[in-house]
Amino acid sequence: xxxxxxxxxxxxxxxxxxxxxxxxxxxxxxxxxxxxxxxxxxxxxxxxxxxxxxxxxxxxxxxxxxxxxxxxxxxxxxxxxxxxxxxxxxxxxxxxxxxxxxxxxxxxxxxxxxxxxxxxxxxxxxxxxxxxxxxxxxxxxxxxxxxxxxxxxxxxxxxxxxxxxxxxxxxxxxxxxxxxxxxxxxxxxxxxx
Amino acid sequence: xxxxxxxxxxxxxxxxxxxxxxxxxxxxxxxxxxxxxxxxxxxxxxxxxxxxxxxxxxxxxxxxxxxxxxxxxxxxxxxxxxxxxxxxxxxxxxxxxxxxxxxxxxxxxxxxxxxxxxxxxxxxxxxxxxxxxxxxxxxxxxxxxxxxxxxxxxxxxxxxxxxxxxxxxxxxxxxxxxxxxxxxxxxxxxxxx
DNA sequence: ATAATTTCTTGATACAGATCAATTTATGAA
DNA sequence: TTCATAAATTGATCTGTATCAAGAAATTAT
Numbered sequence: 001x002x003x004x005x006x007x008x009x010x011x012x013x014x015x016x017x018x019x020x021x022x023x024x025x026x027x028x029x030x031x032x033x034x035x036x037x038x039x040x041x042x043x044x045x046x047x048x049x050x051x052x053x054x055x056x057x058x059x060x061x062x063x064x065x066x067x068x069x070x071x072x073x074x075x076x077x078x079x080x081x082x083x084x085x086x087x088x089x090x091x092x093x094x095x096x097x098x099x100x101x102x103x104x105x106x107x108x109x110x111x112x113x114x115x116x117x118x119x120x121x122x123x124x125x126x127x128x129x130x131x132x133x134x135x136x137x138x139x140x141x142x143x144x145x146x147x148x149x150x151x152x153x154x155x156x157x158x159x160x161x162x163x164x165x166x167x168x169x170x171x172x173x174x175x176x177x178x179x180x181x182x183x184x185x186x187x188x189x190x191x192x193x
Numbered sequence: 194x195x196x197x198x199x200x201x202x203x204x205x206x207x208x209x210x211x212x213x214x215x216x217x218x219x220x221x222x223x224x225x226x227x228x229x230x231x232x233x234x235x236x237x238x239x240x241x242x243x244x245x246x247x248x249x250x251x252x253x254x255x256x257x258x259x260x261x262x263x264x265x266x267x268x269x270x271x272x273x274x275x276x277x278x279x280x281x282x283x284x285x286x287x288x289x290x291x292x293x294x295x296x297x298x299x300x301x302x303x304x305x306x307x308x309x310x311x312x313x314x315x316x317x318x319x320x321x322x323x324x325x326x327x328x329x330x331x332x333x334x335x336x337x338x339x340x341x342x343x344x345x346x347x348x349x350x351x352x353x354x355x356x357x358x359x360x361x362x363x364x365x366x367x368x369x370x371x372x373x374x375x376x377x378x379x380x381x382x383x384x385x386x
Numbered sequence: 387a388t389a390a391t392t393t394c395t396t397g398a399t400a401c402a403g404a405t406c407a408a409t410t411t412a413t414g415a416a
Numbered sequence: 417t418t419c420a421t422a423a424a425t426t427g428a429t430c431t432g433t434a435t436c437a438a439g440a441a442a443t444t445a446t
Contacts, residue, residue, distance in 0.1 A: 128324060
């Protein structure tokens with residue numbers, strides 16, 4: 001538990017510095033969560049209740065169209081997670097969240113986070129900076145999706161996050177890159193030779 | 194000028210309420226800008242100096258790969274614009290911004306905006322809420338790019354923003370949707386019949 | 387361990403959308 | 417207006433990736 005809290009604090013301090021008071025106010029509303037692998041955390045149509053800090057594990061955000069499963073992104077150790085859009089305006093989720101590996105960490109409820117924003121300016125800033133960073137990541141991703149071939153997308157993934165090839169089933173990585181598992185497998189073979 | 198300021202105020206008030214003091218502090222650092230059509234505002238490699246409020250006109254964000262021009266998005270009347278990632282960490286732009294139509298509005302310099310954030314909590318909140326909304330939009334866009342056919346993407350665009358077909362050259366809309374101008378034209382023909 | 391299920395690989399074929407090319411239409415300038 | 421340039425259309429062809437299919441490898445459950 002102490003280790004998780006230390007991790008959460010460290011993640012916040014990437015963005016802002018906290019006084020002792022602020023640190024205490026920040027930590028107290030978070031509670032522990034833990035899920036087995038392949039467990040749906042937030043399903044389609046549910047309203048996202050929590051904002052997650054993933055201490056250990058991997059989650060995937062995904063949606064389904066015509067029975068096909070599309071991954072929008074993944075959350076790893078030390079990152080934040082949750083169905084953002086549903087959480088932000090407390091509306092039904094149009095995409096879902098589930099674990100890929102056993103996952104545990106800390107989470108905070110909507111009202112408690114709103115109270116943090118209300119009570120302390122520094123958390124507004126933290127959130128602004130965090131969302132800004134997510135936005136930059138989305139930009140990188142959408143430029144790749146728009147302009148790169150399957151081979152380029154595969155090579156970029158391997159270069160930027162080689163570890164995910166062991167962590168995440170290839171079918172999920174494939175849909176994340178906008179290709180079929182078959183094409184992903186072929187690109188993998190090609191890259192090795 | 195007064196009309197533009199009113200527009201800027203209205204755009205802020207979509208997200209937060211301002212006291213008279215805050216309103217005054219907010220408005221004063223913005224200055225007018227105006228560009229002809231097809232004018233590069235921020236080029237690749239430049240550092241984005243401004244955050245823009247587009248009062249009237251259309252801008253496009255784009256990048257070039259292998260000599261091909263890809264549009265990442267557009268800004269219309271009453272919206273914010275700028276090369277966000279470059280602006281946020283004051284680093285060289287990896288995508289560029291230019292006008293499509295004659296465009297004018299208001300803009301604020303990086304340091305002045307940082308000062309607003311420092312001085313008034315409400316502007317941190319405004320920015321947080323604004324970036325959150327942009328993020329939701331990105332999600333919609335990337336789900337469409339990942340899972341929709343050319344025909345579906347075209348139909349979605351027409352349904353959601355029919356006016357852009359008159360405003361923006363088809364070649365730009367085509368690349369935004371991840372297809373060639375030829376395919377865009379064919380989808381257009383198909384949709385009419 | 388062994389069976390059952392799922393994931394991954396590999397080959398053959400199909401097709402949506404890209405590319406190439408030639409007109410037509412629209413936009414802008416002199 | 418008329419000319420020049422750029423954008424859009426349309427047809428013919430090509431190709432990267434999807435789809436279909438079947439076997440191999442890896443996981444998971446009993």
